[in-house]
Amino acid sequence: MISTETVIPFSATGSDMAALTLQHALWNTALQQESQIGIAHDGNGIWLTFDVWDKFLQSRKRSFNDDVHFDNCVEFFFRFPSDIGYYNFEFNCLGSIKAAYGPDRFQRKFLPVAILHKIEQNLQVSISNQNKTGLINWKIGVYISLSTFLFSDISFLQNITCEANFTKCGDMLPQPHYFSWVYIDTPSPDFHRPEFFRPIHFA
Template sequence: MELKIPNISASMNGEVDLFEVMKSLEDNPIDRFSWGKVDPAPMVCFKIAHNNKTILLQYDIWETETLARYSNHNAPVCKDSCVEFFIAFEGEQNYYNFEFNCLGTCHAAWGSDRNNRQLLKSTIINQIQEHTKMQRAIKNGLPLINWQLSLQFPLNVFSFDDIDGLIGKKATANFYKCGDDLCQPHFITWNPVKAEKPDFHLKSHFGRIEFL
């Protein structure tokens, strides 16, 4: 899959909530169940934009159950109700994985594959601005929990790369939803992943993205 990431700099005038600007942007579904679909299945989508110096990312999740046990960065948040963003900038063998539970607790690392990874320091992770919101609601006739996670990634967060601007930059990426320790474990992807068992670290299955 391919994704063109809009530049919203022109929509910003003075003091403005960046995510208010994103409300009109397109929802991108995370709906590929490569390893079996649960019932009822979580409904997940994301919006993404940039202003040349910051990546703006919003997740919107509807599910029957949430779990949030981890509050310290670099804990195994994939076991909680979790959304993830993996990105490899063009020309780089290594990629970043950013994983967040519904509290906004982050596990972040960089490396060439699942096993060869270097954790990002908490001082780096703390530069990611995050905001979470959760409520009970009815959707499609079902009582569900709706949680939203809004994130701002300044370029300094990509600390193993020397990036001074995003305009025109290309990368590969994937976006995920999981919950390893939920009553109904699930592993959902934006770009399809062809593997016998759940594995989000297959860089060859990332989709192509471009920052406009």
């Protein structure tokens, strides 16, 4: 586990972001690729961008809080310093959202659909025969306001240190894969491991 703290910049426009990499291929993932994450905040919410490269693109238009991890999916795990539980936000390449809160993978409460509708999204998929890698590039940008974090008593993000992880998966793709920002030392796929979250400080 990496112990150094990542500083998240204050950015009212979302243009000045900390750049992170999903560098760890986990649980026998054979694909060799890296996806990029951008994160910033404006005091009242979190800006996230996911710049993803995939060999396969497979997705269904799922309902809110459905099993988006079966598709090409990126995930954001996040815990405030005063919380026992943590949040997970999952987005597939069609922009479908699953989000919940709880202390572990089993004891979780879904965020209401009315709240998920307020998460801002910008989605782009690029398939090009000029791409020498043969991979499909898809990007998603989201803004999660503090009002989304229903189970936490937080009024402003600046100058607090939280814990997080960023992950990517595709459980039902022709070649299932699992990538993570922080290395997760478990024998089988399990992103819901807050003991491996890494500190991030909102400057």
